Amino acid sequence: MADNKYTLEQDHQLVESLDQLFEQQKSAFRQQPYPSAEQRIQSLKKLKAAMLAYQDELVSALNSDFGCRSADDSKMGDFMPTLMAIDYSIAHIKKWMKPSKRSVGVLFQPAKAYVMYQPLGVIGIITPWNYPLYLSIGPLATALAAGNTAMIKMSEFTPATNEVLAKMLSENFDSSQVAILGGGPKVAAHFSTKAFDHLLFTGSTRVGKLVMAAAAQNLTPVTLELGGKSPTIIDEQIDMKDAVSRFILGKTLNAGQTCVAPDYILCPSNRIDELKSAVAHWFNKMYPSVENNQDYTAIINDAQLSRLKAWLDDATEKGASVTTLGSDSLASCITSGKLPLTLLTDVNMDMTVMQEEIFGPLLPIVSYETVEQAIDYINDRDRPLALYVCSQDSQFQQRILEHTHAGGVCINDAAMHVAQDDLPFGGVGPSGMGHYHGPEGFKTFSKAKPVFAKGKFNSATMAFPPYGKLIHKLIYKFFIK
Template sequence: MASNPYTPEQDEQLVSSIEQTFSDQKAAFLATPYWSAEQRIAHLKQLRSAMMKYQNQLVTALDKDFGNRAEGDSKMADFMPSLMAVDYAIKHVKSWMKPSKRHVGMLFQPAKAYVMYQPLGVVGIITPWNYPLYLSLGPLATALAAGNQVMIKMSEFTPNTNAVMEKMIGEAFGANHVAIFAGGPTVAAHFSTKAFDHLLFTGSTRVGKLVMAEAAKNLTPVTLELGGKSPTIIGDDMDMRDAVSRFILAKTLNAGQTCVSPDYILCPEGKTDDLITACKHWFNKMYPTVEGNNDYTSIINQAQLERLTNWLDDAQQKGANVHCISEESVDACIAKGKLPLIALTNVTDDMIVMQEEIFGPLLPIVSYQDVEQAITYVNERERPLALYVCSHNKALQEKVLRNTHSGGVCINDAAMHVAQDDLPFGGIGASGMGHYHGPEGFQTFSKAKGVFAKGKINSAVQAFPPYGKLIHKLIYTFFIK
């Protein structure tokens, strides 16, 4: 991996700062354990105002961190959905906070029962490098709506973005309310050892297991957003140019460095050539050039670029056919830190690209004879974070929905389910656990506390021992049958 841009001395200072901030946030939460709806909305508006003020600085910092981060990728896929998450929370926090009335059985009357949504306390968020704004500010908005204190650990691979985030959040909030931490892997490892009241991690499955192991020592509940190999099933009824238009943006956005990017395509047998031709049509229309095109994002660092080229070499050596979708030289693009979209056919399970989440612009294509075979192919593998279906056949859509498991699904689109604020987002199995976004996100960062309340009349005394009284016989007659 790329070297840590933070010095050991900086990391050591950050570890000490985490200790102090965690203690301060715990104390601050105890001092104000339940913010009113008006106060929570004010916090969210503070965040929104700060984001608008620092918008351009954040976009510039992202560009520096990636070597070239398309301004459109930063605004459309990182900043804008973060802002939408804040606005959505502002709009709904009052309704989310309302107690949920529940039924009380006849035996326990007169009484009432309800669920109160109480802040958890101090929430930890560990953010990856690919979408450092959306994957930190999005959950931050929900955690603030739920009334929590929040500590965020940013990736060491986005130091310029981290610096702007620290300044932005520092102006909007006191460190005892919201705090941002940069630093390298040792800082991240220490961060995950803290006894947070909830910990949300977005990243690889390998690191997610380490984070969960540390959280378990404190019985800290976790939400893990891990990714995996998200398939796209193209129905036999679908025009191929139409089908590709449904997933090509999700595959090329951020140069494929997206956890819900289509990882491989399941294509009807005999239509692979049409698929590749359609990919070339759309890709070259979107990106007439790659090497010097600011609209096409670079691979984040040299280590990630080498990983992708090594996996490409591995596939080629094991018999895969390589189809460069761009008309430019792949080597020339690589020299500039970029990798154009590359399709791979004749792929086999012994290739690394068919074993690991690709997280880049490599696109394996697997042929299938019928949709049952495609479904079996998906189900024989670990459950993905997302699954995409390109088909106008309602029966096929329903068959895939009912017979596969995934964190989320798009029908005739890809990745856009993540931007739907009212839908829960989360993985299943190897792609993660738990979810956030929507009202489910508010509930993730809240304690659903059941409350049973009685008034002046205490009917329970009638059923006190000694047993065998008429009331007991009546209770048994009515409720044990």
């Protein structure tokens, strides 16, 4: 794992640099407040070319930051969705920029009304450590598509990746358009206090509250992409091996260090053993070993590994049955910085693992007797960022959709709704607020400015005072009723 310690002196210098960059970007945006579609497309093409040119170096840096980051996890979880999002924006920018025509009431004719989508200005992006490329460059691409400048605060836990990204972006963009900063919590806290025109934060609910409180001092609008305990519901009838094949990659990709990873499974009580067997089948097939397997990503750092181990010990002490998958011993995997997928049954709400977002390869299994019981279990808790349904029964699917809330849903899949460029992404309640991705992302980073335009003839003069004329009586007769 790379050294992620920043000195106070370094943080102090970064804070000063942050202030200067912010003023520089504000000034640059005033000079060019409405980039053309061609300029925006050119910026995105440049960003894509840079990503491809730096692919190997970035994959290596991610591996360094994690201690072992599967190259394929990096390609599937960071590179592919980022490049797809850039391509999607390039293809749609001209359409998104077109003014949206709106109707004008009879009383106000002749006139026209429309909404123009105007760049907001300087966008702040705060990025977590788990997918440092996708969650920095993805929002950056959307901000550029909407015509903004952007400043990115990277996590202190990915210093190697931050260094490569900084080099990549500085070679292709002037800092007045795109700026990137590393640094520790002091820099992140100061970043949140800047009067950005919009601030996007991806991370924990706890830190999201702090970011929102800081942004409120400037009335800065925020999009919060948080997390929570995302459930997977398995119905009574689906083939169990098929059901597990639908969510297992979403749970094991990046060793479960994913905000939309399935957090726990709701399973019919009479199918628990069948579920455990099917999960073991798929996991052992995907990862015959864990300790020395380059396909299996390590936990990002010792602190996160210790947290997961403590939660596992806590669950065991409070009565959970633990099944560690894979051919390696748990102790040897932990020594190598890894944690194999570990199933927990007989869980209860006294366990920390059932109270907090897991963010790792622990998988509690909760039994239910009826679908109403499963729905109540979900609704009794905070609304999750994602919800997954494993069922071929359309009535079962619809019942879950209509009776639960979640930021997003997959039916017979997990996590892949995030990669659908034409779908908005965002949480609800404690799992977040606001959306980005696709057209919703473009609108998030734009001001939908209403415009009402009249030509040479001004019909309003007929209704000027003095009141009591026939025109006023007619207006009231037909429009106040």
